[in-house]
Amino acid sequence: MNERCQIHVEGIVQGVGFRPFIYALATENRLGGFVLNNSAGVVIELEGDRKALDRFLADLRKQAPPHASIEKIVCDTIPVRGEESFNIEPSRDGPERRAFISPDKVICDECLNELFDPSNRRHRYAFISCTYCGPRFTIIGKIPYDRQHTTMAAFPMCLECQREYHDSTSRRFHAQANACSRCGPQVRLVRPDGSELNDIDPVSAAARLLGSGAILALKGLGGYHLACNALDEAAVATLRRRKKREGKPFALMAGDLQTIERFCFVEEGEKFLLSGPERPIVLLRQRDRSSIARDVAPGQKYLGWMLPYTPVHYLLIENSGLPLVMTSGNLSEEPIAHEDSDALQRLSRIADYFLVNNREIQTRCDDSVMRKFDNRELMIRRSRGYAPLPIALARRFAQDTLACGAHLKNTFCLGRDHHAFLSHHIGDLENYETLKSFIEGIEQFKSFFDIQPSLIAHDLHPDYLSTKYAAGLDGVNRVAVQHHHAHIVSCMAEHGLEGPVIGIAFDGLGYGPDGTIWGGEFLIADLAGYTRRAHLRCVSLAGGDSAIREPWRSALSYVKDSLGKNPLALELPGWRSVSLNKVAQVETMLERNVNTFRTSSCGRLFDAVASILGLNHKANFEGQAAMALEAAALQGIEDDYPFDIEENEPWQIDLRPGIASLVGEVVAGSETGVIAAKFHNTLGSVITEVCLRLRKTEGLNRICLSGGTFQNMYLLERVVRRLRERGFQVFVNSKVPPNDGGISLGQAVIANAVVG
Numbered sequence: 001m002n003e004r005c006q007i008h009v010e011g012i013v014q015g016v017g018f019r020p021f022i023y024a025l026a027t028e029n030r031l032g033g034f035v036l037n038n039s040a041g042v043v044i045e046l047e048g049d050r051k052a053l054d055r056f057l058a059d060l061r062k063q064a065p066p067h068a069s070i071e072k073i074v075c076d077t078i079p080v081r082g083e084e085s086f087n088i089e090p091s092r093d094g095p096e097r098r099a100f101i102s103p104d105k106v107i108c109d110e111c112l113n114e115l116f117d118p119s120n121r122r123h124r125y126a127f128i129s130c131t132y133c134g135p136r137f138t139i140i141g142k143i144p145y146d147r148q149h150t151t152m153a154a155f156p157m158c159l160e161c162q163r164e165y166h167d168s169t170s171r172r173f174h175a176q177a178n179a180c181s182r183c184g185p186q187v188r189l190v191r192p193d194g195s196e197l198n199d200i201d202p203v204s205a206a207a208r209l210l211g212s213g214a215i216l217a218l219k220g221l222g223g224y225h226l227a228c229n230a231l232d233e234a235a236v237a238t239l240r241r242r243k244k245r246e247g248k249p250f251a252l253m254a255g256d257l258q259t260i261e262r263f264c265f266v267e268e269g270e271k272f273l274l275s276g277p278e279r280p281i282v283l284l285r286q287r288d289r290s291s292i293a294r295d296v297a298p299g300q301k302y303l304g305w306m307l308p309y310t311p312v313h314y315l316l317i318e319n320s321g322l323p324l325v326m327t328s329g330n331l332s333e334e335p336i337a338h339e340d341s342d343a344l345q346r347l348s349r350i351a352d353y354f355l356v357n358n359r360e361i362q363t364r365c366d367d368s369v370m371r372k373f374d375n376r377e378l379m380i381r382r383s384r385g386y387a388p389l390p391i392a393l394a395r396r397f398a399q400d401t402l403a404c405g406a407h408l409k410n411t412f413c414l415g416r417d418h419h420a421f422l423s424h425h426i427g428d429l430e431n432y433e434t435l436k437s438f439i440e441g442i443e444q445f446k447s448f449f450d451i452q453p454s455l456i457a458h459d460l461h462p463d464y465l466s467t468k469y470a471a472g473l474d475g476v477n478r479v480a481v482q483h484h485h486a487h488i489v490s491c492m493a494e495h496g497l498e499g500p501v502i503g504i505a506f507d508g509l510g511y512g513p514d515g516t517i518w519g520g521e522f523l524i525a526d527l528a529g530y531t532r533r534a535h536l537r538c539v540s541l542a543g544g545d546s547a548i549r550e551p552w553r554s555a556l557s558y559v560k561d562s563l564g565k566n567p568l569a570l571e572l573p574g575w576r577s578v579s580l581n582k583v584a585q586v587e588t589m590l591e592r593n594v595n596t597f598r599t600s601s602c603g604r605l606f607d608a609v610a611s612i613l614g615l616n617h618k619a620n621f622e623g624q625a626a627m628a629l630e631a632a633a634l635q636g637i638e639d640d641y642p643f644d645i646e647e648n649e650p651w652q653i654d655l656r657p658g659i660a661s662l663v664g665e666v667v668a669g670s671e672t673g674v675i676a677a678k679f680h681n682t683l684g685s686v687i688t689e690v691c692l693r694l695r696k697t698e699g700l701n702r703i704c705l706s707g708g709t710f711q712n713m714y715l716l717e718r719v720v721r722r723l724r725e726r727g728f729q730v731f732v733n734s735k736v737p738p739n740d741g742g743i744s745l746g747q748a749v750i751a752n753a754v755v756g
């Protein structure tokens with residue numbers, strides 16, 4: 001007696017070879033029926049005897065393809081039809097769109113073998129892929145994931161590719177991006193003026209040019225990279241000069257782990273991250289006297305490495321035999337270039353040659369960045385390889401939610417049911433280009449996941465572009481969320497905590513409801529609210545953005561605050577970067593309260609100390625001075641500086657005695673590395689002391705650490721160790737960044753808790 005059932009499968013089941021897998025499993029069990037993609041996932045109908053059906057269902061979960069992730073299986077019995085054969089049927093657009101979209105995947109081993117096999121018809125073909133590998137998110141315009149909905153639609157398959165596509169025994173059975181050199185996209189090597197170099201093999205020609213010191217703009221999956229020989233001091237210095245990007249480290253790419261180990265220490269867990277299918281950039285501790293060009297990461301202890309992830313990367317590395325700089329293709333401040341004409345125009349003053357191709361990039365997507373901490377991954381930038389996969393949460397979203405994220409390092413987040421769909425890295429919402437990709441990204445995610453948000457979360461700052469965007473939406477419920485509360489809840493949500501917890505949010509700047517700028521905060525937080533129980537004592541800072549760009553301004557404020565009048569009489573390196581006139585002018589501004597703001601920012605405190613020590617005079621990006629200070633700190637120092645805690649409401653952490661002795665040591669000529677370490681240690685002691693007191697008054701033992709400052713490994717390691725020694729339970733971000741890239745998750749969760 002035959003039976004028939006209909007099965008709905010949800011999760012990551014499109015673009016991962018799921019239908020071919022179902023086909024194989026059904027035919028193996030001699031079942032009739034069909035499988036198809038719809039906008040909710042995959043629908044399977046099966047007909048056969050009970051035993052075969054049971055075997056099928058048991059193996060469905062057990063044997064699913066490696067990149068698939070099944071969230072839900074619903075199985076219903078339906079009337080038999082007498083169907084004996086099994087088919088893959090065309091996709092159907094259903095009323096609901098619940099399918100997840102697969103991130104881009106590294107080229108698989110089998111495709112890689114074919115790439116380097118001279119007898120294979122895809123030998124050295126730059127767009128080789130199969131049902132298990134290749135681009136997904138960056139080429140999909142809408143779902144279901146079918147070729148006509150991707151930027152591969154422009155390339156009709158040749159007969160041979162079609163044959164593979166329809167052959168159930170082929171790895172390319174229903175591979176939507178299937179192509180070969182006859183029918184698919186092509187690579188070209190062009191000069192900045194657009195003229196083509198007519199080389200038979202553009203990729204090997206590009207590799208030769210890299211070897212002779214050229215800078216190459218390279219079209220990748222989610223945008224353009226700028227590449228050059230990482231061992232070539234002159235080439236890297238030229239790239240840095242042309243890119244106008246002082247100080248910010250460049251990412252690197254090498255062909256294998258052994259090459260990376262020549263330059264950096266790589267632990268087992270880091271090897272695992274480097275070689276995973278997501279292929280993120282992993283921050284690794286540099287060996288002494290590594291031969292990587294100095295300008296790759298000036299003054300840094302860590303280098304960001306990744307392994308190749310596209311066929312072109314493999315070919316370039318194989319042909320050049322070099323470790324390569326692989327940094328995003330933009331001038332600093334601008335988003336990564338991803339449209340061809342735009343790239344040629346914007347990068348023509350930076351790159352000597354362009355390795356381009358005629359496959360369009362649907363969605364811009366930067367490389368992800370992470371590091372290893374406490375045996376877990378610590379995400380620094382969550383983008384390619386991870387977006388747009390959702391983060392599963394313990395608590396459901398009561399209504400469809402959009403969180404607009406932070407001003408810098410923006411990501412947005414759409415929430416539905418148990419899922420938070422965090423966007424790829426959008427960037428700093430400071431210019432039109434970035435705002436445009438923010439708005440387009442939101443529209444695309446809404447359509448991908450069929451989410452019509454009725455609840456909008458945004459930052460408390462009234463002037464942010466994201467706040468204004470939120471204000472312009474009609475018929476929605478809006479919730480303004482305090483920046484540091486969002487940081488803490490991003491960490492709580494990841495760990496399924498509902499609170500209350502002691503939340504420590506240390507970062508650059510976030511708008512406080514009292515009109516001051518926050519950034520060194522101890523909150524007692526739950527999902528819906530918080531109390532500010534302690535913070536770094538506020539100082540006045542002069543200037544708007546220049547207060548961030550010019551760390552000496554922070555130094556002046558802190559020195560003046562700690563030592564009283566006449567900071568200029570002190571011989572401090574910070575003053576040397578600017579004219580004394582200028583410093584005197586700013587001092588007057590501080591005295592008269594002209595164009596000043598009050599802040600408890602920990603980031604600005606780091607700026608101040610870095611400047612006092614002469615480590616950084618001009619910050620080209622938020623956090624640059626702090627990174628210099630971390631890099632300078634010597635290991636093995638246990639001393640710290642004095643501080644006071646004034647227990648009014650909220651408690652004020654007074655670092656004036658510490659700054660005074662630190663300045664004294666600088667003037668006396670003490671070693672910079674020791675002072676930097678003692679400063680870090682002081683913050684560690686502050687955190688421990690405040691937490692001990694809060695535990696006494698609040699009876700709380702769980703601590704969440706978040707905010708950009710906790711990307712500082714010296715500080716994070718020390719703080720976590722000391723708090724655990726005191727018996728605290730300590731939580732840090734892992735899946736979303738502790739920096740502002742994780743804010744949107746916190747906002748979304750808070751907004752839902754607030755509306756109940």
Ligand code: ZN
Binds near residue numbers: 108109130133134
């Ligand atoms: Zn493959």
Ligand code: ZN
Binds near residue numbers: 160
């Ligand atoms: Zn073909």
Ligand code: FE
Binds near residue numbers: 483508707739740
């Ligand atoms: Fe922040």
